[in-house]
Structure formats: structure tokens, C-alpha cells
Amino acid sequence: MTQPLSTKPPPDRRKQMRYKAKEGVLVSPVARKRKYWKMLDIGLGGMSFRYIPPLDLHGFSEIDIVTQDLDFALEGIPFKVISDCEFVESSSSFIELRRCCVEFEALTHFQESVIVEFIKRYAFP
Numbered sequence: 001m002t003q004p005l006s007t008k009p010p011p012d013r014r015k016q017m018r019y020k021a022k023e024g025v026l027v028s029p030v031a032r033k034r035k036y037w038k039m040l041d042i043g044l045g046g047m048s049f050r051y052i053p054p055l056d057l058h059g060f061s062e063i064d065i066v067t068q069d070l071d072f073a074l075e076g077i078p079f080k081v082i083s084d085c086e087f088v089e090s091s092s093s094f095i096e097l098r099r100c101c102v103e104f105e106a107l108t109h110f111q112e113s114v115i116v117e118f119i120k121r122y123a124f125p
Contacts (some may be wrong), residue, residue: 018043024068029060050087054076057081074114078105109121
């Protein structure tokens with residue numbers, strides 16, 4: 001059974017600092033059919049991205065991070081969904097968008113080091 005979609009974000013309980021992702025950074029839940037969504041922010045403990053529903057993210061356990069120019073790719077990052085709420089931005093849009101916040105789980109040392117390098121290259125301090 002999936003959880004109902006929320007309209008408001010949960011309280012911030014992050015243990016790691018988050019950094020705003022630069023333009024052109026995408027994420028894709030690992031599945032047969034790929035859909036790529038815009039990354040909003042990232043930290044050592046997790047990230048958030050926006051997407052167009054209806055995508056049930058609770059059925060996924062791994063996610064990939066790539067850049068549009070294919071200069072960077074990190075595949076198979078284990079995660080769990082922490083929150084999934086309506087994404088509200090300053091400009092009005094006719095398309096419903098959602099914000100999904102995920103927590104990374106059981107990263108290998110390699111994955112951790114690549115995420116650190118990714119933050120240095122593709123995120124704003």
C-alpha cells in the first residue's frame with residue numbers, strides 16, 4: 001500500500017548540509033523505462049528532485065545521477081523516500097510538480113567519494 005501524497009513538506013531533520021544543484025543535473029530511478037527528473041539539491045546524506053506525477057517512488061530502491069552533457073554519471077545509488085510533497089515555485093505552472101526527498105542508504109566508499117566529488121563540481125556551496 002502506498003502512502004498518500006502530501007501537499008506540505010515535512011519538518012527538516014537532515015543531519016548533513018544540502019547544496020543547490022547546478023542546472024543540467026538529472027536523476028532517474030532505476031527501472032526498465034527511464035525518466036529523468038531535475039535534481040534540486042544534494043548532500044552526503046541524500047538529495048531532492050522534482051518530478052511530474054503519477055510516479056510511485058516507493059517501489060524503487062536505486063537511483064542514478066547524471067549530467068545532461070554526460071560528463072558525470074553515478075549509477076545504482078541505494079535510497080529510500082523520506083518525503084514526497086507538492087512542489088511550489090514562484091512562477092505559476094499548469095503542470096503539477098512534486099518534490100521528492102530521498103535518503104541515501106548503505107553507500108560504498110566509492111559511492112561516497114564520488115558524491116563528494118560531484119558536490120564539489122556540480123553544486124553551489
